[in-house]
Amino acid sequence: MIVLTMLLVFTTGHAFYPNSNAASSTGNASSTYTLSWMGYDWDGAGEETLMLNGHFLASLPTLDSPQNSNVYTSFSLDISSLVVSGSNTLTLTHASWDCGTADNVKSLEIDSQTGMVFKSPTVDPLSCTQSLTYNFNVATSGSGGGSNSGYTMSWMGYDWDGTGEETISLNGHFLSSLPSAASPQNSGVYSSFSLDISSQVVQGSNTLTFTHANWDCAVSDNVKGLQISNQTAIIFRSSTVDTLSCTQSLTYHFDTASSGSSGGGGGGGGGSGSGSVPILIGWGGVRLDEAVVGGGIHQPSSPTPSAVFAGESATNMELLLSKLKPLGYDIVKVSFDPSCTGSQFMSAYSATNLQRAIQIAQHFDFWIVVDYHGFTEPFTPATSSCWLNFWSGVVGQFKSSYSKIIWEPEDEPKYGFSGSACSGASACVSYLSNEYQQWINQARSLGDTHWIVVENICSFGCSLCPGGDGACSAAASGFPMVTDPLGTLSQGGRIFISLHTYMDYGSYSGSWNSATAESVAQQYYQAMIAGVRRTGWPVLDTESGASPLCGSCAPDAVLTGNAGYTVVTFHFVQTLTNLLDSNTPQRINWVNWPAGSWTDTPNAGIYGAMQCNSSPEGWGCSLQFKST
Numbered sequence: 001m002i003v004l005t006m007l008l009v010f011t012t013g014h015a016f017y018p019n020s021n022a023a024s025s026t027g028n029a030s031s032t033y034t035l036s037w038m039g040y041d042w043d044g045a046g047e048e049t050l051m052l053n054g055h056f057l058a059s060l061p062t063l064d065s066p067q068n069s070n071v072y073t074s075f076s077l078d079i080s081s082l083v084v085s086g087s088n089t090l091t092l093t094h095a096s097w098d099c100g101t102a103d104n105v106k107s108l109e110i111d112s113q114t115g116m117v118f119k120s121p122t123v124d125p126l127s128c129t130q131s132l133t134y135n136f137n138v139a140t141s142g143s144g145g146g147s148n149s150g151y152t153m154s155w156m157g158y159d160w161d162g163t164g165e166e167t168i169s170l171n172g173h174f175l176s177s178l179p180s181a182a183s184p185q186n187s188g189v190y191s192s193f194s195l196d197i198s199s200q201v202v203q204g205s206n207t208l209t210f211t212h213a214n215w216d217c218a219v220s221d222n223v224k225g226l227q228i229s230n231q232t233a234i235i236f237r238s239s240t241v242d243t244l245s246c247t248q249s250l251t252y253h254f255d256t257a258s259s260g261s262s263g264g265g266g267g268g269g270g271g272s273g274s275g276s277v278p279i280l281i282g283w284g285g286v287r288l289d290e291a292v293v294g295g296g297i298h299q300p301s302s303p304t305p306s307a308v309f310a311g312e313s314a315t316n317m318e319l320l321l322s323k324l325k326p327l328g329y330d331i332v333k334v335s336f337d338p339s340c341t342g343s344q345f346m347s348a349y350s351a352t353n354l355q356r357a358i359q360i361a362q363h364f365d366f367w368i369v370v371d372y373h374g375f376t377e378p379f380t381p382a383t384s385s386c387w388l389n390f391w392s393g394v395v396g397q398f399k400s401s402y403s404k405i406i407w408e409p410e411d412e413p414k415y416g417f418s419g420s421a422c423s424g425a426s427a428c429v430s431y432l433s434n435e436y437q438q439w440i441n442q443a444r445s446l447g448d449t450h451w452i453v454v455e456n457i458c459s460f461g462c463s464l465c466p467g468g469d470g471a472c473s474a475a476a477s478g479f480p481m482v483t484d485p486l487g488t489l490s491q492g493g494r495i496f497i498s499l500h501t502y503m504d505y506g507s508y509s510g511s512w513n514s515a516t517a518e519s520v521a522q523q524y525y526q527a528m529i530a531g532v533r534r535t536g537w538p539v540l541d542t543e544s545g546a547s548p549l550c551g552s553c554a555p556d557a558v559l560t561g562n563a564g565y566t567v568v569t570f571h572f573v574q575t576l577t578n579l580l581d582s583n584t585p586q587r588i589n590w591v592n593w594p595a596g597s598w599t600d601t602p603n604a605g606i607y608g609a610m611q612c613n614s615s616p617e618g619w620g621c622s623l624q625f626k627s628t
Helices: 316-327 351-363 381-398 425-445 473-478 505-511 514-535 567-581
Strands: 003-010 034-040 048-052 055-060 072-078 086-094 105-112 115-119 130-138 152-158 166-170 173-178 190-196 204-212 223-229 234-237 250-256 281-287 331-336 367-372 405-408 451-455 495-498 540-544 557-559 589-592
Touching: 055 072, 072 190, 105 130, 173 190, 223 250, 234 250, 281 316, 281 367, 316 331, 316 351, 331 351, 331 589, 351 367, 351 381, 367 381, 367 540, 381 405, 381 425, 425 451, 425 473, 451 540, 473 514, 495 514, 505 514, 514 567, 540 567, 567 589
Parallel strands: 281 331, 281 589, 331 367, 367 405, 405 451, 451 495, 495 540, 540 589
Antiparallel strands: 003 130, 034 072, 034 105, 048 055, 048 086, 086 130, 105 115, 152 190, 152 223, 166 173, 166 204, 204 250, 223 234
């Protein structure tokens, strides 16, 4: 039997009180559970955060939604993976901004595939000073921990405004008619929708259909951003905007594996074979100011209207992501100058710019690495204190803004300088481990649950390998050892380890050939594998490239400058990409460098190594890889 009581929690410390009017029904933890509700004035990106049993569910809405201002809007989430046998606690909290209006919740309901298990008859106030807590118990019959085959479908629908205007079916079975009520606020705009489709998903081939009613035919009710995910990964994603109208229905096909419940998709998504670790491939080298019109160094030859910010031209960052998404990439690294050790070249930190960068990433459903592009901060007490204080403000402000943020506290930790608190690689790895642990503990104490990147000490340079880089087995000991208060990886911990990967002409000029390139790539790969065994955490290589790190020094240079490459270095990065993509049981994640507007490579423009309209073209345009 599920028993659910609603509690109102006041952040000022007032006592909570139970709601005795809740309707309930039977269920168990092996069922599929969907949470649905109506939210009033849920209009700001990430304004409301939902947690279940201390684990992050969502920050909603996913994008700024001015059409939701001062009206009720429908929301739903698949919560199956976080429901446990016994006591469960659901919380809703409001961000510390936009406090003028209470973002009320009504018609809160939890359903399993067999029927309704809870419904609240009250309208519950949610505000900057008042959160909501719902406690419910699930009988211990069946297996705990939620369904192993929970599938959620999410998408954006344009002009989905009339009651039951669109009908969705899966494998010939009715799923839903949406919207469930007349929604004039959705007229002429995109609105977010999601459904738990677990009960109708079959092993093997699945067919999903959308049909439009035979009325309100003047406007095509387009669908975009369609994706289907299970508990571990996205298994299908459509990168197109698809027309749905009175005379045109939509059909999508996707496959699930014939064994197990978390199979990869046959429609463009890659299933995860390692629990909850996302599959990530993409590009970095984007300055934080490239989220602003006119930011960066080079500018587009002609303005393009922004799809993210109405009335503006598209920024360099937006133009890059619109180029990367159709190619199968899903992550971008955005960098800013270190605030505690002086300016570099990636633009100063700005909270406004970071908010815009997050909004752009959200629009394209990209993960975003937020990179403090510094080097020495952890290695002196004064700069370490500054570093931790700076990040406390950033994490505190943006912890609830977007679920696909990845924090990179330090780009490339550099030891061995005058005044460093440690000396020698081994001692400095230990010192760096403690610094990272302080950073992680601080972030978790603030309530943050995002992934965090911990960088190998050899990413800038170290004495562990003959080449001064991380291309040797000893580099595995350069990964800092840390724990996550969220738990180990299998318990929900979210730590990535990283080792930056380049082939430096200064280190390998004596045998500058393809054989050496393959050997260096293999050595980096083996160091990563050993690092996973040593630390227990998965890899996200946040910077890999084809630059020889010496401008035009190499005899086989194809393009010079920051985004340049040589015949040998391209062979290196292609070999490494093949190794990372083919790793089992799950590919190793990577982010290439650079695709920003600041490089000095001839004709690279705003895209750096992803400039495909130059001759020769950027090396990223020739790279072969397995898309997500």
